Structure formats: structure tokens, C-alpha cells
Amino acid sequence: MSLIDNTTPGQQELSLEQKQTRAKNRIKNAAKNIYETVKNKHDQLWNVVWDNPAGLTPQEVIDAFGTDAKELFTYSQSLQTLLSEANENYVVKVTPNLVTINTDGSVTVGEPRA
Secondary structure (H helix, E strand, O other): OOOOOOOOOOOOOOOHHHHHHHHHHHHHHHHHHHHHHHHHHHHHHHHHHHOOOOOOOHHHHHHOOHHHHHHHHHHHHHHHHHHHHHOOOOOOOOOOEEEEEOOOOOEEEEEEOO
16 A cells, blocks of 8 residues: 555445535635734734834824824725624724825824714
């Protein structure tokens, strides 16, 4: 028997239903892992802006992006749409402050929301 032979003596061929169940379970597990990874990464990035561990204000973080700051908010919105469509229990995050996306792509953080 070869070391790379994937068959085991006496191993039976899986039925169609067993193959389908395995495929379904692999896809469901992968989807759950993708969802959790995207959610965790989005949460981490959200916290870098709104609860910065280095003590930067949200405006200071956003200013680092210059006129590309609009993309930060566009990506965040897109990720949250994906997350909420994948899980009806996902709570969409709302910026704690009012935010203005300027015509040049920069972003201005305003007053805290009421």
C-alpha cells in the first residue's frame, strides 16, 4: 500500500446522501468562519477609529486617510450590509458622532449623536 493512497482497506464508498451532507457541512462551516472573520475584523477596525487604543480622536484617525477617508466609510457600510444580510441578528453599528463626507472625499466628524 502506498503512503499517499487515500483509501483504507475495507472503506466503503459513500452514498450520494452522505456526500451531499459532507459537502453541505463543509460549506456551512466555511461560511460561518468567513462571517466571523469579517465581523471580527470590522469590529477591530471600527474600534481603531471610534475607540482608538493609542488615544487618537476619531477625527485624527480619519484625517490620516485624507481625501480617501470616504472609502473607509463606504467599505464599512458594505461590510455591515454583508453581515446583516448573512445574519438577521447582526446589529448594524451607527457612528457615535455625526459624520459628514465632504465632496473631496475627506470626512468631518461632528457632534455626538443625541
